[in-house]
Amino acid sequence: MGSSQGMGSEPTQEQTGFRLISRRALIAITAAVWLVFVLLLAAYLAVDRRKEMRYAEENARDYAQLLAQHAGRTMQSVDSSLRLVIAQYDKLRAEGRTDGASLNQLLVQAKQDQPSVRSMTIFDSRGLLIGDSESPTPRQLAIADRDHFRVARDKPNAGLDISVPLRARVDGRWAIYLARGLRDIDGNFIGVAVASVQPEYFANFYGSFEQIEGLARIALVRGDGVILAAYPQAENEIGSRFQRLFPDSILFDSKVTPNDLCVIVELDRNALLTDWRGRVVLLAAVALLSGLLLLVLARQVARRINEADAAHRAMAQAEQRFRDGLSAMDDGFAIFDADDRLILCNARYRDCFPSAAQLLEPGVDYQVIMRAVSSTDLDLQGEDIASWRRRRIDYRENPGRGAFTFRRRDGRLLAITDRPTSDGGRVSVVSDITEREDRAAALTRSNVLLQAVFDGVIQGIWAFDEDRKLVAWNRQVEVLLELPEGFLRRGMDLGEVQRFGAARGDYGPGDPAEHLARRRRETATHALHNIERVSPSGRIVLARGGPMLNGGFVSTFTDISEQREREAALESAHALLRAVFDSVTQGIWAFDRNGRLVAWNETMGKVLDAPPGLLCEGRSFREIQMVAARRGDFGPGDPDDLVDNRGSLERARQPHLIENELADGRTIQIRGGPMPGGGFVSAVTDITEQKRHEREVEAQTVRFKAIFDNVLDAIITINESGGIESFNPAAERLFGYRAEDVLRRNVKLLVAEPHSSAHDGYLRRYLQTGERHVIGRTREMTARRADGSQIDVDLSVNEYNLGGQRLFVGILRDISERKEVERMKREFVSVVSHELRTPLTAIAGALDLLGTGVMAKQPGQTERLVEIARNNSHRLIRLVNDILDIEKIEAGTVALTLEPILVEELIDGAVEANRAFAAGFRVELEIGAIADAQVRGDFDRLIQVLTNLISNACKHSPSEGTVTVAVERRGDQLHFSIKDQGPGVPEEFRSRIFERFAQADSSDRRRKGGTGLGLSIAKSIVERHGGRIGYDSTLGAGAVFWFDLPVWGGAMRPVAPKRAAAVTRRGTILHIEDDPEIVELLRQSLAGIAELIAASSLAEARLALAEERFDAVVLDIGLTDGHARELLPVFDRLSPAPALYVFSGQQLDAEIAGRADLVLVKAQEGLVELVELITDLLARERPE
Amino acid sequence: MTELGHVLYVDDEPDIREIASLALAGVGGLRVTLCSSGAEALTEIPQALPDMILLDVMMPMMDGPAVMAKLREDPATAGIPVVFLTAKAQAAEMQSYLRLGALGVIAKPFDPLALADQLKALWRRRPA
Structure with a gap:
């Protein structure tokens, strides 16, 4: 309203004037700005031009200096070559070697390392060419007319002369001649040395400075102004006087010392300023454009000013209308x-x-x-x-x-x-x-209602007018600000409220007046505000508000104490969550939709063994993957490819479960999935331990499986309904079923009747009552095999629980063999009992009868009874002995004394022992061919075997029959045979001939006095010796009982002497042996240390001993042409006597045993010992 | 009831045959016929028709039970009581002989002084 007073006046001339001035000023300012801009550009260009020129001039000056130095150095270098030529030429002349070839050699050498020189020449005092670097035979060339020749000839102290460029006489090319006179010791002119320098050399060098290409010309000029070389070079320029090439140019020259030369750099100003002119054009265009732009802008502003002008006029009219309106x-x-x-x-x-x-x-x-x-x-x-x-x-x-x-x-x-x-x-x-x-009366009612609502809102609201007078408020303001009830009243000044608050200490401790002043300043502008304040009782009140449209301001007050508490609670919950997050054993991280790391916990760093600083906010997933890939966590290969193949993008879209073995050997499992709103979160667990455990379990399973598969007992698992769940290989063998044929079938299939039919019932009863009949015990039962046959087995059943399923595992063992053994044992006891009772019956009966004296009356009766008793007593004793024997042998309680035994000895012993027995049957015992070999065994027991077989043969031989004993070597076995001429073995008896108490005809027993155990004992003993026993028989044509035993030492192998290195001299050994295999064996064994001479007979041995001296003699006893003892006298005559080692499988006589240094048995052990003995013998000897 | 008079004894052991013969004839006053094998007994018995047959069990070629089985096949000899005299005298074995229909089993070694009385007692207890 206050402004209406000003507007009440008529529009004045002054206002119109403002408009005119502003337009004019606008144009003036615009023009001035543009002018200043243009001037600045011009100034810049002027400075730029000067700078450009100065820079170029400096450069040109530098170049001139540099190139002058270069020219000086080049000339000096050529001059020094010339001086060298002169010095050398003097020397050559003194030696009289001034021929073309020598000079050529000298000049070629001098021309070396002189890139500027085309050729070097020497001319004689008449100016004729005598030496040329280009040819050993100088052409006909005369230079007496050349200036440089004349100068050298006529001026003894001329020094180096540099000619103007001349066309060479040889090829017409431009050349600059550097010449020095040659003078003899008396100072007489004898010629001139000339170096031909190419102007192109300098031109090319100047052309190599790209920086001045197109900007400048460089020329090498003689003191008289003649151009020697230039770049850029014009053909007609060389040799002429120097002239400017460019219309507008600056010259820079630099003297070449010490020669009278000069380098001129001609700088082309036109070319130099080309760039600068370009800039001038560009900036002129910019100035023009900016002028245009300003023009357009000025026009725009002018239009705006016009518009404002129009607005002013409209305002004046509006004022007039206001006045009119006022009256209306x-x-x-x-x-x-x-x-x-x-x-x-x-x-x-x-x-x-x-x-x-x-x-x-x-x-x-x-x-x-x-x-x-x-x-x-x-x-x-x-x-x-x-x-x-x-x-x-x-x-x-x-x-x-x-x-x-x-x-x-x-x-x-x-x-x-x-x-x-x-x-x-x-x-x-x-x-x-x-x-x-x-x-208003009507309105009051609704106002009351409105005030009630106003009062009812939780927030406090107040509004102050532009004079900071309270115009509206609700009750809640008083409550929230804890003002006395009714404190607020309409029209109250904000200051009053503030004073109250300051006095109460609402604005903090300190001087209330200062607080008040501050508050006043703060609230002076009715700006937007959003402040928190603490009420006297400690509640937190948020005051927010702002200006109202019609002036003044409104504020709302909200009690945010609870909200703050909730926030604090949330904060602590978040902290708790963070603590949990950090302390879980899994590593957790989250990536946003762009694959950037947004959250992770400490464990993640540990699990990944991440380098410090790798995990940080915003780190890309790929970067982290790359670190892992380079470290080898994804296996070998190019890290980029590995990371690409990991499919990190896919991970962001779908749940994933990955296992990864890290380079350090640990295994981690990554499980995660997409996050709502993009990105993904993964949890990483170190499952190394778990993996190890799994592997252990796997290994355990494999072990159990191996046991299950390889155990000898059949193992069958059944479920509660009797279905077979597992069937191991042993069960397959026992039952003859394949596992796949019986799995899932009812186990009663495997049980013999009557238990088969009742099996379901057993199982049901157990499951219902828990009564155990089989479970936990071992019992015998009869099983049914696939082919229907029955088999006795031991069965033990146990129950176990697997994943809530009750299973029964049955272990079955085939006991048919055990049963058979039991049956045999029973039978044996029965038979033994019978066999013992039989003679006992006779003995006891005879003695009883004798005791009564009843028989005494009859003559001879007493004697007969006594004889019966005695005979049967003897029989009983034999029987008891044999039974004890066989029991002991079979039980393995008889300790066999094993020793090498000569077969011959064994057979002799056995035959001798049985001769008397055989004679009792009128049977002749004959010894057949006996192999020269040894067996390893118990001498007495083997005699027992032979005795049993021989006596058996005798018993079954006819009177006057012959029993033949022979031993034949069959490979590594010795085949003992006892042949009789009896009736042979009856057919029905053959199967049990080696069984105990088995006799073809039990009446024989009485007749022959056998116990029926002999063959059984023989079999046991032979088998204990690792041999086998048998017979060949044709009914009516006798029988051959035989047994085989391994040859002792039969398969000998060459041995290597252990101390071969100690042998310093190759020895000579005589081996007297008729078996070439044994000879070869020993020869191979001694190959490294001794030469072996073999003698296969006594005759050969004598010959060898007579002809040669031996270190040792190895002797076999039995030879084809006699016994080894026949050689003893020969040995006695030898001096020095060689060592004598007996190496034989035969029995020794005392004479040889006494004479020999050592007796060794022909067996592997013996061979080893023999070889060592010979080694020692040879090592001990020290030859003179 | 007639007294036991004639006993035929079959055994392959000559010494025991001799002892038994003395025990039965000399001590017991019985008439004794001796056979050394089952085959011999089978030819002898139909002619001799003894009151009682005393049989050894373990004999070569044909054992005691086999001989008894043959006798049972012939009506003429089927009724003659058989007593086994055997060294295979374990309880189970003796039971098995009785089940074959033997009148009795006497174990070896036997008492030569009581053998005849034992046979006579068995004879008296034989089924009608």
């Missing part, structure tokens, strides 16, 4: 100035107080108007006019009190609202509120 409005309206004088009022205002209407002219004092208001205008309702006036003035002076209402005499209710203006004046508005008041 229903409300009365008056404005007073700071001195409370009326400025203007409308007609309505006049109508309000008819009695004062004529007074209401601008300039009239309000007090005058007031005094003019009389009771005739008003319905005072008993109030006197003075009081009414006071009340009115009071309202007017305290606008905060609201509208002043009064009733006019005509019954209309009027309300005057007073407001101060910005210049200290007042505005009064008078409204006829008669109708509004009626409506």
